[in-house]
Amino acid sequence: MAALDSAALVAVIGAGAMGAGIAQVAAEAGHRVRLYDNRPGAAADAVRGIDRQLARLVEKGRLSPRTQVAICQRLQPIDSLDALGEARLVIEAIVEDLASKQALLRELEALCGKDCILASNTSSLSIDSLAAGLQQPQRVLGMHFFNPAPRMPLVEVVSGLASDPQLAATLYATAKAWGKQPVQVRSTPGFIVNRVARPFYAESLRLLQEGAADCATLDAVMREAGGFAMGAFELTDLIGHDVNHAVTCSVFEAFYGDPRFQPSLMQKALVDAGHLGRKRGRGFYCYDQASAPPAANELGSQALVQRCVVEGHLGVMQPLLERLRGQGIGVSERAGAGVLRVGDATLALSDGRLACQRAREDGLRNLVLLDLALDYASATRIAISVAADCTPQARDQAVALLRQAGLKVSLLADLPGLLVLRTVVTLANEAADAVLQGVASAGDIDLAMRAGVNYPCGPLAWADRLGVGFTLRVLDNLQRSYGEARYRPSLLLRRTHAEGGCLHA
Ligand code: NAI
Numbered sequence: 001m002a003a004l005d006s007a008a009l010v011a012v013i014g015a016g017a018m019g020a021g022i023a024q025v026a027a028e029a030g031h032r033v034r035l036y037d038n039r040p041g042a043a044a045d046a047v048r049g050i051d052r053q054l055a056r057l058v059e060k061g062r063l064s065p066r067t068q069v070a071i072c073q074r075l076q077p078i079d080s081l082d083a084l085g086e087a088r089l090v091i092e093a094i095v096e097d098l099a100s101k102q103a104l105l106r107e108l109e110a111l112c113g114k115d116c117i118l119a120s121n122t123s124s125l126s127i128d129s130l131a132a133g134l135q136q137p138q139r140v141l142g143m144h145f146f147n148p149a150p151r152m153p154l155v156e157v158v159s160g161l162a163s164d165p166q167l168a169a170t171l172y173a174t175a176k177a178w179g180k181q182p183v184q185v186r187s188t189p190g191f192i193v194n195r196v197a198r199p200f201y202a203e204s205l206r207l208l209q210e211g212a213a214d215c216a217t218l219d220a221v222m223r224e225a226g227g228f229a230m231g232a233f234e235l236t237d238l239i240g241h242d243v244n245h246a247v248t249c250s251v252f253e254a255f256y257g258d259p260r261f262q263p264s265l266m267q268k269a270l271v272d273a274g275h276l277g278r279k280r281g282r283g284f285y286c287y288d289q290a291s292a293p294p295a296a297n298e299l300g301s302q303a304l305v306q307r308c309v310v311e312g313h314l315g316v317m318q319p320l321l322e323r324l325r326g327q328g329i330g331v332s333e334r335a336g337a338g339v340l341r342v343g344d345a346t347l348a349l350s351d352g353r354l355a356c357q358r359a360r361e362d363g364l365r366n367l368v369l370l371d372l373a374l375d376y377a378s379a380t381r382i383a384i385s386v387a388a389d390c391t392p393q394a395r396d397q398a399v400a401l402l403r404q405a406g407l408k409v410s411l412l413a414d415l416p417g418l419l420v421l422r423t424v425v426t427l428a429n430e431a432a433d434a435v436l437q438g439v440a441s442a443g444d445i446d447l448a449m450r451a452g453v454n455y456p457c458g459p460l461a462w463a464d465r466l467g468v469g470f471t472l473r474v475l476d477n478l479q480r481s482y483g484e485a486r487y488r489p490s491l492l493l494r495r496t497h498a499e500g501g502c503l504h505a
Helices: 017-028 042-059 065-074 098-111 127-131 165-177 198-209 215-224 232-239 241-254 265-273 319-326 355-362 392-404 420-436 442-453 459-466 468-482 491-499
Strands: 009-013 033-036 075-078 087-092 117-120 140-145 154-159 181-186 307-311 330-334 339-342 345-349 367-370 381-386 408-411
Touching: 009 017, 017 033, 017 042, 017 065, 017 075, 017 087, 017 140, 033 042, 042 065, 042 075, 065 075, 087 098, 098 117, 098 127, 117 165, 127 140, 140 165, 154 165, 154 442, 165 181, 181 442, 198 215, 198 232, 198 241, 198 265, 198 420, 215 232, 215 381, 215 408, 215 420, 232 241, 241 265, 319 330, 339 392, 345 392, 355 367, 367 392, 381 392, 392 408, 420 442, 420 459, 420 468, 420 491, 442 459, 459 468, 468 491
Parallel strands: 009 033, 009 087, 033 075, 087 117, 117 140, 154 181, 307 330, 345 367, 381 408
Antiparallel strands: 140 154, 307 339, 339 345, 367 381
């Protein structure tokens, strides 16, 4: 399906943060763009704001002055919707309120030509309820940009029950022609990103509430072991707890209270107290000048390790062995169940059980569990938890081994699945359920999570790397530990494992 011709007129309604950004994207792609806002002067202000942003790009030598002028000439603020008759695509980015958006769409349907696509940038409302009651619901679709629209590559093209698939294909091709990375998604709560990302926040919040470690430690582990650009606490402080908590609540309610999406009481307390994050100078962290940023916990060690023994294959942790050998540590190998022995200590990748439980069930003495790292060859930090009966000497030897491999070691309380592992398997679980329910393809979900929220790896591809069977086992163990449906594994994981297949085709 072809993209809209760049000669086609595009209209954007609502000239706030998103509308202005979307108008800029369309104008940069060569379209004439009319921008409307019901607040007098707002559309003209937005065009001046875009001009200022482009001027900064000119100063940095990233845009020619001629192009700046040409883009701005294509942007026309208008003060009445009557000027939209010849538009081929209208994208509304007005306030997130169902009644206001429905009223606007009814007005647009009467004013715009029959071949005009009516797209909404809504992040939480269903396309079905937006289209309901219109004469031509088939031309209503979601075109969900991410903030800031000129910089963020992802666009979710959302189809409701009535949406015309040909128009969805046109929007997809148009977003591509505008230099974006579109994905196709069925209208379900949270679409892809706002649904699949929930465990990223929820698991860190839960671990904090259960006393795993402090925010700075958990954030550092997510960055330096998990490879995420930010941890959940610094990210929610940036997004604003009011906004992030509201999205979680809206997804939770839309899924009729499914415990997978249960909001955090700890975050609710921040909202109630007005500790909304950076914008208020206080959230999980304090942002006044006087406060030094808190440091992550890091274990030291007195021991010096010269050799260790690997029993069996360490799975995704295998690259750790090269790191150890690179530091002159002798690594001998023998058959076994995938553990590393140093002195009296036994090190193993978490499988979603408590360290104390696994030590007892598997008969492992002095057990130290390791968290997942995105890449054990290059991670700079690793989280561990330690079984209650592990001796201080054995723990010290385990920490020394990891430190000699160049890893900072952060201690978490003995909670199942540690942090990165637990976050990745729950993200993959949510992604798998979205695939199972036909919300989007596996490829589009992974792409959305990389392009929309900068994950270092798509959750489904990550689960494939871990092994679908292992991912399933961790979730089963988490579910057993907590006794909660929150961790119930998606049927798609079970089926894919039984079939011996992959999630990310
Ligand atoms: P905003 O509050 O910055 O801008 C909304 C603009 O719409 C305001 O300028 C307002 O005057 C105007 N407006 C309100 N009612 C109107 C009407 N009936 N007709 C014409 N103009 C009207 O909001 P923002 O952040 O730009 O969000 C807009 C939409 O984009 C919402 O649906 C939101 O959920 C969605 N969205 C927001 C993202 C964000 O990070 N801010 C990300 C992705 C989507």
